[in-house]
Amino acid sequence: MSAAYRTRLRDVRPGTVLAVAALVAVSAVVLLPIAIIVFTAFKPVAEVNAYPPSLLPGTWTLDNVREVTSELPFARLVGNSFLFAGGVTAFALVFDSLAAYALARIDFAGRKVLLVAIIATLMIPFQATLIPLYQLVADLGWVNTYAGLIAPRAADAFGIFFLRQFFLSLPRDVDAAARIDGASEFRVFRSVVLPNAVPALLTLGLFTFVNNWNDLLWPLVFTTDSEMGTITSGLTLLTGPSGIVPHGVMMAGSLIAILPLVIAFLLIQRRFIENIATTGLK
Known part of the structure; x- marks a missing residue:
């Protein structure tokens, strides 16, 4: 030594x-x-x-x-999970950011009342709205469809509140200068605010994707066809003789199910840190 x-x-x-x-x-x-x-x-x-x-x-x-991939339509279930979680994430980022921008940067009558109403929905248990949501989806004929899985989750009160708080932290001088130069409100949102909100969008996108990928109750309720299920709901179909759960097979399915999340995090983390360091400099 x-x-x-x-x-x-x-x-x-x-x-x-x-x-x-x-x-x-x-x-x-x-x-x-x-x-x-x-x-x-x-x-x-x-x-x-x-x-x-x-x-x-x-x-x-x-x-x-080998057993988990042979007993289940595994490729279809994984593809459904990507479509479900990815679709919800994409729509939520668009709608949540638009609503958050309006609440944070545009003065209009009733803005505070609307914000309080949105935040109040966070206090309502998800289970309390599950039956009315299912009835609405069934009336639209969307049971066992991607629209039925994605559309009811296309916006989220937490995402709106989270992005609004981030938008409030951004200086108003830059978008005020853009308006003076003749930029429309949507141009200010798209070209000025969003580029500086990449860290918040990545964070919200990652949380939304993970939460929906891991969700069990939602796909179980809104899909009755095993071909339309997700990987989490599909794993519930793994039962052995007399209803005994094959734990080894279940763990193999769970391992395959979490791999996309690990890969997504590894791909995003470097860009996430870089954008945190450069927030407000674009």
């Missing part, structure tokens, strides 16, 4: 060591369920049902992955 390295070790404060140890412990607790999913997905049935259980598989196998 070199003298410089020993010197650096002596300079480490006890508080730093405790903070790192706490971070490692918390990370281990958070990552433990994911580790269980990953390792169980590659265990044979005998090891999955063994007692006492073990974390690491003694024998690695791909049988669970």
Whole structure:
């Protein structure tokens, strides 16, 4: 061990060591369920049902992955999940940003009352509106359709409030200058406000996509055809003899289901950090 390295070790404060140890412990607790999913997905049935259980598989196998892809229309379910979560995210970003811009940057009569009404809808339990929503979707003939899955979620009160708060933090000097130059209200929104709101849009888009990708109740209620289900609702169809749930197969399906979310986060995180650093400079 070199003298410089020993010197650096002596300079480490006890508080730093405790903070790192706490971070490692918390990370281990958070990552433990994911580790269980990953390792169980590659265990044979005998090891999955063994007692006492073990974390690491003694024998690695791909049988669970093969079974989940053969028992379910897996490619169709994953495609439905992308269409559902991606469609809701795209529409929500458009409608939420338009509504948030109007509430944050345009003065009109009743703006505060409308804002309070939108925020008040956050206090209504989702389950309280589920039956009226289903009746409306059924009357429109949208059960077992992508329109029935996406349209009722095309806007979100939380997204409107979240973007409004971000738009309020942006300086008004730039859009005032654009108006003086003759820019229309929509041009100010599209060319001035939105480029500076990329961090907020990425954050809201990521949250919306993840929440809808992981949603179980919504696709279960609004789809009765297994071909129109999502990956989360499709996993509920995995039952073995006498209704026994094959945990290894279920974990394999769950592992495949979370991979797109991990990839999406890895692709977005660098651009998200870059845009946070340059907010207000465009």
